[in-house]
Amino acid sequence: MRRVVRFKPSRKRAEEIEVAVVGLGKIGVETASLIWRRDGLRLVGLVDTSPALLGRDLAELAGLERPTGVRVVSSIDLLDRTPEVAVLTTTSSFESIHPTLRRLVSMGINVVSSSEEMIYPWLSSPELAEDIDRLCREMGVVAYGTGVNPGFVMDxxxxxxxxxxxxxxxxxxxxxxxxxxxxxxxxxxxxxxxxxxxxxxxxxxxxxxxxxxxxxxxxxxxxxxxxxxxxxxxxxxxxxxxxxxxxxxxxxxxxxxxxxxxxxxxxxxxxxxxxxxxxxxxxxxxxxxxxxxxxxxxxxxxxxxxTPGDQATAAILVNAIPLVMSMEPGLRA
Amino acid sequence: MRRVVRFKPSRKRAEEIEVAVVGLGKIGVETASLIWRRDGLRLVGLVDTSPALLGRDLAELAGLERPTGVRVVSSIDLLDRTPEVAVLTTTSSFESIHPTLRRLVSMGINVVSSSEEMIYPWLSSPELAEDIDRLCREMGVVAYGTGVNPGFVMDxxxxxxxxxxxxxxxxxxxxxxxxxxxxxxxxxxxxxxxxxxxxxxxxxxxxxxxxxxxxxxxxxxxxxxxxxxxxxxxxxxxxxxxxxxxxxxxxxxxxxxxxxxxxxxxxxxxxxxxxxxxxxxxxxxxxxxxxxxxxxxxxxxxxxxxTPGDQATAAILVNAIPLVMSMEPGLRA
The missing domain is CATH 3.30.360 (Dihydrodipicolinate Reductase; domain 2)
Structure with a gap:
C-alpha cells in the first residue's frame, strides 16, 4: 500500500526578530554569524567593551566575504535600535554578568545567555537570581541561560x-x-x-x-x-x-x-x-x-x-531566540 | 577537589490541577491511574459512553486495592466539577474526535489527547483543525495531541x-x-x-x-x-x-x-x-x-x-498536563 500526501506547512512565518550580541569572544562571533544568515532573525547590533573590537564589522571578525554593515559598539545604549533579544556571551559566572543582565532587562530586552551558571542561577546566587526574576516580570521579558553543556546534554x-x-x-x-x-x-x-x-x-x-x-x-x-x-x-x-x-x-x-x-x-x-x-x-x-x-x-x-560542542553551542543559543519570545516573563531555567 | 552544596529547589509547588479522563480503554485507564497517584494532579472525573463501564470506580477498572471514589459517567456534562484539563483517549482519527473535542473546548477545558492524527491535524482535516484552533483561542484554552508514537520518538x-x-x-x-x-x-x-x-x-x-x-x-x-x-x-x-x-x-x-x-x-x-x-x-x-x-x-x-510503548504513553500524556496549562491558547502541534 502506497499513498502520497501533498504538504503545505500550517504556520505563517513570524515577523523578523531583532537581535543583538553582547560579548564577541569565539562563541559570540559564531552566534552573530549564525543570526546574520538565519531566516526570521535580524542582527541589529554587536556590543563588546574591548577597544580592539570597536567599530569592526562582523565580516572582519567572522571571516565573511562581504561586510554586513553591523559594527561593534562599546555599549548597548549606543545601538540605533533597541533589540527585542540580546544574546549575552561574556562570562560563566552569574554574579559577574549580573550588572549587564540587569541593564538589558531594565531596557525591556529579552536575554539568551551562554553563562554557565545561568542555567540554574539560584544555586550560586539566589539573591541576584531573585532580583533578575523580579525585574524580568516587571518589564515583561525573559532571561534564559542555555548552551550545549550546561543547557542541553546533561540537563x-x-x-x-x-x-x-x-x-x-x-x-x-x-x-x-x-x-x-x-x-x-x-x-x-x-x-x-x-x-x-x-x-x-x-x-x-x-x-x-x-x-x-x-x-x-x-x-x-x-x-x-x-x-x-x-x-x-x-x-x-x-x-x-x-x-x-x-x-x-x-x-x-x-x-x-x-x-x-x-x-x-x-x-x-x-x-x-x-x-x-x-x-x-x-x-x-x-x-x-x-x-x-x-x-x-x-x-x-x-x-x-x-554532541559536538563548538557547532552546537551557537545553534542552541540561536534556536532559543524564538523560544524566549513565547515564554512567560521571568528568569527561566 | 571536592565540594558539597546544599540544595533546595527554587520552585513553589503549584496548585493541584483538576483533570478528567474521557475514554476508558487500556490507555485511558492506565492514564487515569497515573493521574490518581501523581502529586500536583487531582482526578475529578471519568467519562465513557460504554454502558458496561457506567458507575464503575477507577479501582475496579485498574485493579487498585481501594476504591478511589471516582466513578465513570456517560458524559462530561455530568461531572460535579468542570476539570481544567481533559485527557481524551478515544480514537485515532481527528475527524472522529472532533465533536467531543469541540464540546470540551467550548466548556473552557484544556485537552491533551492520544489521538494519533491530532499530533498534526492540519494534514488530515485542515478545516476541522482551523475550527478547533479558533475555538481554543476564543475560550483561552489549549488542545494538544501527544503520545509515544506519534508524539515523541519519531517527531x-x-x-x-x-x-x-x-x-x-x-x-x-x-x-x-x-x-x-x-x-x-x-x-x-x-x-x-x-x-x-x-x-x-x-x-x-x-x-x-x-x-x-x-x-x-x-x-x-x-x-x-x-x-x-x-x-x-x-x-x-x-x-x-x-x-x-x-x-x-x-x-x-x-x-x-x-x-x-x-x-x-x-x-x-x-x-x-x-x-x-x-x-x-x-x-x-x-x-x-x-x-x-x-x-x-x-x-x-x-x-x-x-522506548517502551505502553508505559511511556500514559507517562507522556500525564506529563503533558502541566505543560498545556502554560502554553498559549490554540490547537498546538
Whole structure:
C-alpha cells in the first residue's frame, strides 16, 4: 500500500526578530554569524567593551566575504535600535554578568545567555537570581541561560527524555569528550601538560575544570521533582601513562591530560538520584553522551560520538531566540 | 577537589490541577491511574459512553486495592466539577474526535489527547483543525495531541535534538519494535498470521498498520522548517521465513508477522529530507529507536531497546498536563 500526501506547512512565518550580541569572544562571533544568515532573525547590533573590537564589522571578525554593515559598539545604549533579544556571551559566572543582565532587562530586552551558571542561577546566587526574576516580570521579558553543556546534554535533554517516564528513581549522564580534536583554549582549560600538584592547586581555587556541572544537577533535581538535598562535586585530573601529543601540547607520561568531574545529587537517605560524570581528556577513546534513566520505564540513550560542542553551542543559543519570545516573563531555567 | 552544596529547589509547588479522563480503554485507564497517584494532579472525573463501564470506580477498572471514589459517567456534562484539563483517549482519527473535542473546548477545558492524527491535524482535516484552533483561542484554552508514537520518538524528540543544529539537511528516524513481547491487540494490529493478500486488502482500506506516521513527518517538516512538498507513505507486510510462535499467535512460514511502514517527505527537487521507518514484527531482533540528523553538526542518537510503548504513553500524556496549562491558547502541534 502506497499513498502520497501533498504538504503545505500550517504556520505563517513570524515577523523578523531583532537581535543583538553582547560579548564577541569565539562563541559570540559564531552566534552573530549564525543570526546574520538565519531566516526570521535580524542582527541589529554587536556590543563588546574591548577597544580592539570597536567599530569592526562582523565580516572582519567572522571571516565573511562581504561586510554586513553591523559594527561593534562599546555599549548597548549606543545601538540605533533597541533589540527585542540580546544574546549575552561574556562570562560563566552569574554574579559577574549580573550588572549587564540587569541593564538589558531594565531596557525591556529579552536575554539568551551562554553563562554557565545561568542555567540554574539560584544555586550560586539566589539573591541576584531573585532580583533578575523580579525585574524580568516587571518589564515583561525573559532571561534564559542555555548552551550545549550546561543547557542541553546533561540537563535539558535528559529532562526531555524523562517526559516519557511515569516515575523516576535516578538519572545518570556520562559525557566523554576527546579533547585532542578541540581548540587550544579547551585543551588548556582541562589542564593539559600540568603536574598533578599544579592541577590540584588550580582546581582548589576554581581556575580549572568545567563550570556548570552542579547547576546541571540542580536543574535536573528541580525540573524532575527529585528529592535532592545536597550535591557533591568532585574534580580529578586524568593522568597519562604514556606520551600524548596534539597540535598544541606534548604531554609526557605522569602529567595531566584532562579532567574527570562528577556532580552527585543525593536524597535525605544518601541515595544517589542524580549522577553526572564529565570526562574531557586528550586521546579519549569512544567519545559519547550517555543518558540512563531508571524508573518506569527505564531509558538508555546514547549520542554516538557525543554532541559536538563548538557547532552546537551557537545553534542552541540561536534556536532559543524564538523560544524566549513565547515564554512567560521571568528568569527561566 | 571536592565540594558539597546544599540544595533546595527554587520552585513553589503549584496548585493541584483538576483533570478528567474521557475514554476508558487500556490507555485511558492506565492514564487515569497515573493521574490518581501523581502529586500536583487531582482526578475529578471519568467519562465513557460504554454502558458496561457506567458507575464503575477507577479501582475496579485498574485493579487498585481501594476504591478511589471516582466513578465513570456517560458524559462530561455530568461531572460535579468542570476539570481544567481533559485527557481524551478515544480514537485515532481527528475527524472522529472532533465533536467531543469541540464540546470540551467550548466548556473552557484544556485537552491533551492520544489521538494519533491530532499530533498534526492540519494534514488530515485542515478545516476541522482551523475550527478547533479558533475555538481554543476564543475560550483561552489549549488542545494538544501527544503520545509515544506519534508524539515523541519519531517527531518531538528528533525536533528537540535538532535544536542543537545550526542547519539541517535531513532527519531520519528508524523505530524497530519486537512485537512478540507485546499485547494481543498490537500483534493483531500488525497483521500477525494473515496471508499477504489479506494484509494488502486490509492495508488498502486503512484497517491495518500504524496511524500517525505521515503526521510525524509533517510535524518534523513544519517544526524544523524543512522544505517538504509531498509525503509518501508505504506499508508492507513482513513475511516470516520460519514458524514464529507467541503467547497469542502461531504463524507458519510464508505468512505475515508484522509491518514495515515508511513515510518519506521530499522537497521540490525530490530530495528525501524526512525519512521515517517503523518496523513492528514478531521476533524482531535488536529493537531500538535511531535518530539520524544530517546537518551542522550531524547527530546520531539511539534509544537502546527502544522506548517502551505502553508505559511511556500514559507517562507522556500525564506529563503533558502541566505543560498545556502554560502554553498559549490554540490547537498546538
Amino acid at each position: 535539558r535533554l535528559p529532562a526531555f527524555l524523562a517526559g516519557a517516564c511515569q516515575e523516576i528513581r535516578s538519572v545518570e549522564v556520562i559525557r566523554v569528550v576527546d579533547a585532542s580534536t578541540r581548540r587550544r583554549a579547551l585543551q588548556a582549560k582541562i589542564g593539559s601538560g600540568l603536574t598533578v600538584e599544579e592541577f590540584e592547586a588550580l582546581a582548589a581555587s576554581g581556575r580549572i575544570g568545567h563550570v556548570g556541572l552542579v547547576e546541571s544537577a540542580a536543574y535536573l533535581a528541580d525540573r524532575l521533582g527529585l528529592d535532592v538535598v545536597e550535591i557533591e562535586e568532585e574534580l580529578k585530573p586524568v593522568v597519562s601513562d604514556r606520551r600524548v601529543r596534539t597540535e598544541f601540547f606534548d604531554v609526557p607520561p605522569g602529567k595531566v591530560i584532562g579532567i574527570r568531574q562528577t556532580a552527585v545529587g543525593r536524597d535525605g537517605s544518601g541515595e544517589e538520584v542524580v549522577k553526572l560524570r564529565l570526562e574531557m581528556f586528550l586521546d579519549a577513546e569512544s567519545p559519547r553522551d550517555e543518558i540512563r534513566i531508571r524508573g518506569v520505564p527505564d531509558l538508555d540513550v546514547e549520542i554516538k560520538g557525543g | 518531538r524528540l528528533p525536533a528537540f535534538l535538532a535544536g542543537a543544529c545550526q542547519e539541517i539537511r535531513s532527519v531520519e528516524v528508524i523505530r524497530v519494535v519486537d512485537a512478540s513481547t507485546r499485547r494481543r491487540a498490537l500483534q493483531a494490529k500488525i497483521g500477525s498470521g494473515l496471508t499477504v493478500e489479506e494484509f494488502e486488502a486490509l492495508a488498502a482500506s486503512g484497517r491495518i498498520g500504524h496511524v500517525g506516521l505521515v503526521e510525524s513527518a509533517a510535524y518534523l517538516a513544519d517544526r524544523l522548517g524543512l522544505d517538504v512538498v509531498e509525503i509518501e507513505e508505504e506499508l508492507k507486510p513482513v513475511v516470516s521465513d520460519r514458524r514464529v510462535r507467541t503467547e497469542f499467535f502461531d504463524v507458519p512460514p510464508g505468512k505475515v508477522i508484522g509491518i514495515r511502514q515508511t513515510a518519506v517527505g521530499r522537497d521540490g527537487s525530490g530530495e528525501e529530507v524526512v525519512k521515517l521507518r517503523l518496523e513492528m514484527f514478531l521476533d524482531a531482533e535488536s529493537p531500538r529507536d535511531e535518530i539520524r540528523i544530517r546537518g551542522v553538526p550531524d547527530l546520531d542518537v539511539e534509544i537502546k531497546g527502544g
